[in-house]
Amino acid sequence: MSDEVRDAGYDDWLDAVEEGEAYYLESPEGHGSLPPRRVCPDCGSTDLEEAPLPETGEIETFSITYVPTPDFGEDAPYAIAIAEFGPVRITGQVVGVDVEDVENGQTVELEVVASETTGERVVGFRPR
Amino acid sequence: MSDVRVAGVGLTAFGATPERTGRDLFGEASIEAFEDAGVPRADVEALFYGNFMGELAEHQGHQGPLMAEAAGVRAPATRYEAACASGGAAVREAVTRIRNGENDVVLVGGTERMTNLGTGGATEALALAADDLWEVRAGMTFPGAYALMAQAYFEEYGGEREDLAHIAVKNHEHALPNEKAQYQQEIEVTDVLEAPQVSTPLGLYDSCPISDGAAAVVLTSEAYAEETGLEAPVSITGSGQGGDRMALHDREYLARSPAAREAGEEAYEDAGISASDIDVAEVHDCFTIAEAIALEALDLEPVGEGITAARAGRTTADGDLPVNLSGGLKAKGHPVGATGVAQIAELTSILRGDHPNSEHVEDATAALAHNAGGTVASALVHILEVER
Ligand SMILES: [Zn+2]
Numbered sequence: 001m002s003d004e005v006r007d008a009g010y011d012d013w014l015d016a017v018e019e020g021e022a023y024y025l026e027s028p029e030g031h032g033s034l035p036p037r038r039v040c041p042d043c044g045s046t047d048l049e050e051a052p053l054p055e056t057g058e059i060e061t062f063s064i065t066y067v068p069t070p071d072f073g074e075d076a077p078y079a080i081a082i083a084e085f086g087p088v089r090i091t092g093q094v095v096g097v098d099v100e101d102v103e104n105g106q107t108v109e110l111e112v113v114a115s116e117t118t119g120e121r122v123v124g125f126r127p128r
Numbered sequence: 129m130s131d132v133r134v135a136g137v138g139l140t141a142f143g144a145t146p147e148r149t150g151r152d153l154f155g156e157a158s159i160e161a162f163e164d165a166g167v168p169r170a171d172v173e174a175l176f177y178g179n180f181m182g183e184l185a186e187h188q189g190h191q192g193p194l195m196a197e198a199a200g201v202r203a204p205a206t207r208y209e210a211a212c213a214s215g216g217a218a219v220r221e222a223v224t225r226i227r228n229g230e231n232d233v234v235l236v237g238g239t240e241r242m243t244n245l246g247t248g249g250a251t252e253a254l255a256l257a258a259d260d261l262w263e264v265r266a267g268m269t270f271p272g273a274y275a276l277m278a279q280a281y282f283e284e285y286g287g288e289r290e291d292l293a294h295i296a297v298k299n300h301e302h303a304l305p306n307e308k309a310q311y312q313q314e315i316e317v318t319d320v321l322e323a324p325q326v327s328t329p330l331g332l333y334d335s336c337p338i339s340d341g342a343a344a345v346v347l348t349s350e351a352y353a354e355e356t357g358l359e360a361p362v363s364i365t366g367s368g369q370g371g372d373r374m375a376l377h378d379r380e381y382l383a384r385s386p387a388a389r390e391a392g393e394e395a396y397e398d399a400g401i402s403a404s405d406i407d408v409a410e411v412h413d414c415f416t417i418a419e420a421i422a423l424e425a426l427d428l429e430p431v432g433e434g435i436t437a438a439r440a441g442r443t444t445a446d447g448d449l450p451v452n453l454s455g456g457l458k459a460k461g462h463p464v465g466a467t468g469v470a471q472i473a474e475l476t477s478i479l480r481g482d483h484p485n486s487e488h489v490e491d492a493t494a495a496l497a498h499n500a501g502g503t504v505a506s507a508l509v510h511i512l513e514v515e516r
Contacts, residue, residue: 010261033378034262041373061283061382063275064328065267069252072267080272080327082280082377089377091266104283115267123266 009036014121018112022053024088032087056128057085059106064099074117083108083125092123102127131363132226133353134512135233135346136165137473142341142461143310146244150179150186151198153342154239157466158199161235161344161473166358172346173231175205176222178214178238179465181253182207185241199344201235211257212414214238215343215468216499216508222347223367223510232352238470239342240463250338254464257502259375271335271415273376273503275327278417280382282329285432289329292416293320294439296333296458299413302445303455305484310337310461334416339461343470362476366399366511368392376503387507388425388498395496399511403427406511407492408478409449410471412500413456419443422498423451426509445488453478453485468499468508479514491516 006012013035016022024032025048027040032051039046062081065072072078079094079102094102095113108125115122138160140153154177162169175196182188192205210217215238222236242250254270255263263273281287297317303309320333353360370390373379380386396402403426411426413419420434428449429437437443443451454460454474457467475495477483495512 007261041378061276061280063272063279063330064325065269065272065275066324066328067247067251067269067271067326068267069255069264069269070248071252073248075267078267080266080268080276082276082382091263091268091375091377093267104279120265 014112017110022110023050024053025049026051026087030087034088034090053110054086056107056109057083057090057125059083059102059104059108059125060089061104062094062102071118072115075115081125085110090123092125094127095124096126130227130350131365132223133348133350133358133360134362134364134472134476135167135348135353135358135360136161136163137476138164138344139308139470139473140342141308142339142463144243145340148241148340150182150188150191150239150241151194153241153340154195154237154344155198157237157342157344158235161346165346167233167346167348169200171233172201172203172235173233174203174225175199175201175235175237176218177205177207178218178468179207180209180211180214180240181242181256181464184253185245195237195239199235199237210506211501212412212462212464213468213499213501213506213508214465215470216510217468217506219468219472219510220367220369220508223364226347226349232349234347235344236347236469237342237344238466238468240465241340242338242463243340247338262375269327271330272327274415274417275330276376277383277421277503278329281417281421281435284383285435287435289321290317291435291439292334293317295413295416295419296320298438298444299452299456299458302453302485303459306455306460309455309459310339311455311459330415330417336414336457336462339463341461341463341466343466343473345469345472361515362479362512364510365513366395368394368398368509370507372505374502374505383421384431385421385425385504385507387504388422388500388509391507391509392426395509395511399513401494401511405494406449406496407494408453408475408489409451409496409498410454410456410475411451411498413452413458414462416458418500419451419456422500426496426498445485450488453488471497471499472510472512475512479512
């Protein structure tokens with residue numbers, strides 16, 4: 001579906017991550033959120049500005065997925081994780097380490113990787 | 129608010145019947161519901177119908193009128209979609225309409241055909257309940273999402289896989305006498321612990337199966353029940369719904385369910401009772417961890433203790449508060465659009481005394497049904513009470 005037509009906001013964000021310019025959306029009250037978004041889900045402000053995402057995040061929870069959807073058939077097993085990057089949390093796949101070595105509290109950097117199954121872009125977390 | 133009478137209930141057996149169409153499944157459930165109710169089809173003023181993945185499983189949208197036809201009902205019909213809480217959302221809409229005096233007799237139902245999609249196809253379809261951009265494209269599956277919650281729960285409150293295993297063992301045990309259940313099969317804690325891993329820490333036996341099935345209930349106003357002399361001792365006396373951010377990572381707590389808490393608080397207040405009045409509950413155990421988190425959100429267990437409830441015997445058939453006497457989603461099965469309606473059907477039978485597990489709660493007067501969508505961005509809670 002996303003092969004030809006981009007998802008504005010989301011794909012732009014992946015581009016920015018690839019260029020080392022990852023950002024989040026910040027409302028005047030300091031709430032963080034991810035695009036595409038016109039309204040802050042916390043306070044309703046429509047005055048959202050792009051702010052630089054912290055360079056590293058911390059894994060808050062993770063799971064090693066053995067039974068994936070067909071789009072990730074060749075990728076499994078992989079570690080899916082939720083990591084906190086300052087005011088936002090992001091869901092992504094932990095890359096560059098054995099799945100057995102993933103831990104809560106691990107410091108990770110954001111990176112766009114490609115699905116081994118479809119070649120589509122995937123949000124990745126690389127422990128450092 | 130006036131109460132809503134449950135006039136009749138009907139369920140297909142839940143299981144793997146990949147060749148059966150949704151309309152056939154719902155037709156069967158509706159026949160049983162009308163027979164049970166003794167209400168003429170001609171009196172039905174509306175159908176409220178829950179379904180989640182009909183477009184993928186059957187290439188079929190616009191299922192409301194199709195299912196009214198399947199049930200032999202000529203009435204306005206609308207499909208409600210709230211992922212795995214679609215059935216509960218349909219129930220709530222029906223309850224609201226009757227209470228508002230807009231309808232006196234309605235049919236509420238839900239169906240899901242899933243097994244024809246195969247495991248991969250059904251896994252993909254269930255993932256539609258999550259945020260496509262920010263969760264599914266990252267590789268998060270539905271079991272994966274609950275696994276993230278389980279891991280977060282262990283981190284925050286403690287607990288271990290063996291605690292979760294006892295939830296699965298309990299629900300299988302409860303399903304043994306239930307002929308409508310997908311699995312009438314006893315399992316041991318070691319079976320759960322040694323089952324293939326799906327998404328750590330959850331294994332195959334922590335997960336509900338992929339199921340086909342349908343449920344139907346006939347609801348009426350008090351006035352209609354009295355005028356026509358219906359024998360309908362069970363009423364829906366409370367309804368609540370809660371909502372939350374779509375993606376799990378946007379929740380304040382990764383191991384709690386505030387949407388279920390909101391829904392529960394609203395339903396308790398609506399019914400004029402409190403959590404301590406509940407005698408029996410059906411909660412949405414799509415995964416073992418989901419039952420633990422739901423019990424806490426509904427104030428049926430203190431936060432951080434829901435995970436030990438089954439292991440300690442508090443929620444078993446002979447415990448203080450039997451949970452999922454039907455077998456729950458885990459063993460009874462989870463045809464997603466049917467589940468919220470099936471919970472009402474099972475609890476009605478349990479309270480009336482005609483369920484194979486009624487004997488465990490002979491004096492029960494109040495029951496709770498909790499139906500959740502996605503990682504609980506939608507939650508529906510209903511309270512049922514019986515006249516004894
Ligand atoms: Zn804000």
